Amino acid sequence: MTRRGIVLLALLGALLLVAPAFADRYVVSVLTTVLWFAYVGQAWNVMMGFSGLLSLGHALYVGLGAYVSAALFVHFGIGPWLGLWAAMLAATAAGCFIGFLGFRFGVRGVHFALLTIAFAEVARIGFDHLQWFGGSGGFFIPVAGNAGDDLLNLRGSPTLFYYVILALVVAALALSRVLLHSRLGYQWLAVREEPEAAEAVGVDLFRARIAAVAVSSALTALGGVFQAFYFNNLFPEQVFSMGRSIEIILPAIVGGIGTLIGPILGAFILTPLGELLTFLIEVTGLDLPGLKQLFYGVALVVIVVYRPDGVWPWLARRFGLVRQPGEEA
């Protein structure tokens, strides 16, 4: 990044840090949603953006993370900070199993994506029938009254959750950066670009790909843990839905797949856009069913058509926020 880019990023960070002091509840809740999508978008980006593995079933890892941590809390009183390890383990195990099937048996590209959808769908239907997890009637975490903020049990005000998800976004950004500049990161990029050539320079394709799935699914599971304790209710139909999987990948696609900032920027574009449409429809009274979705879809098409590489690479070039290839360091 250039100096200008770093200053801008720091400014945005500072703004987000003080936001709850100035913003009302509604804005904080919208920002929380933005940050949640920024976070899971970053997690998905590790697979698709860094390693070229298209997953269209990331709702699976959100759901596993959410259900495992929520069930441990409700059934055994195990707090989320302990439960998240089990949540990550469950999601990683599922991810590695799917990865194993895909990579061992040469399921690539679109077919691999289908495999990820299939597992998310199986989970959606399966959890409908698992009574221990509440079945189709939903699973609920008891809401503590006005006991104040309890970070240890993730119970408390929207502001608490806002800071937790903000911390997660920053941590994911830092982790992504470290990974991308590591030996493994270079190998991921090589595998994404030209698997055959990567293998010829010593990269173990299977291991590199499994590592990407493991990191991505574990990170995504944390997003699930957050979701469970933030909303306090989980329904298989929502948590594991195909639509959710799509929502998870949109920020990265809009912001810029494979870039560090892309998923974050994408979330900051998409969620407010959705809120704006809701608002506009309310003021204009044009309350036709599906109208919002229609506009949202059109907006997406416009972005993807005009900025196919994502908004971030264009923005970064336009305003000199990152060093361009060929420029002197």
Added chain:
Amino acid sequence: MANLLEVDGLSKRFRGLKAVSNVSFAVPEGRIVALIGPNGAGKTTTFNLIAGVFPPDEGRVHLKGEPITGLKPNHVCAAGIGRTFQIVKPFGQLSVEENVVVGALARERSVETARRQARAVLERLGLADQATRPARSLTLPDRKRLEVARALATRPTLLLLDEVLAGLRPTEVDRMVEVLRDLNRREGLTILMIEHVMRAVMALSDQVVVLDHGEKIADGTPSDVVADPRVIESYLGAEDL
């Protein structure tokens, strides 16, 4: 001199078509051996069998006396063989330097050390001034050089070059020949190269292996091989050298 690479009775069929049939040859340590033959003779298939892209149906490959038959490409690389691809395969979105860094990371855990090694290799191949450019923006001759640079960065004891001179202009050919000769003479790097540019084959190689229809039809010094009637008939034709 001891043989670095020994290929023994290698055969490969693709859906009944014999691509490579009972091919044996050896590459002595420190030498440059050229693999020539008409299109479809099985040269690239032979390369792929050595490099582990697919296992042979029959036959064995030894490197430094150790069996490497049927190893996967990443293990073949670890054993000490670096290769280039006939149809170049750069990591397009990565910079030229990053491409070579990935190669260097084959034997290096630290990215910083790998970067230093990559820079040295780029310097050597005359790509240093292009280091920060995306690999996809390179011209074909530079892409070919990048292929060699990336393979070299894995610090191989044997370099497999698949037509790195094809498509280059004569001055570029001379430059690459110079680089390869230098690597061979100064660092004792052993090279096995598939090549159509006979001028370079004659100038560089100590030994020439000729394939035709998947079979070896000649094996010897460049001057012997080009005088061989079978070679002239199947490959060289009336072409004057």
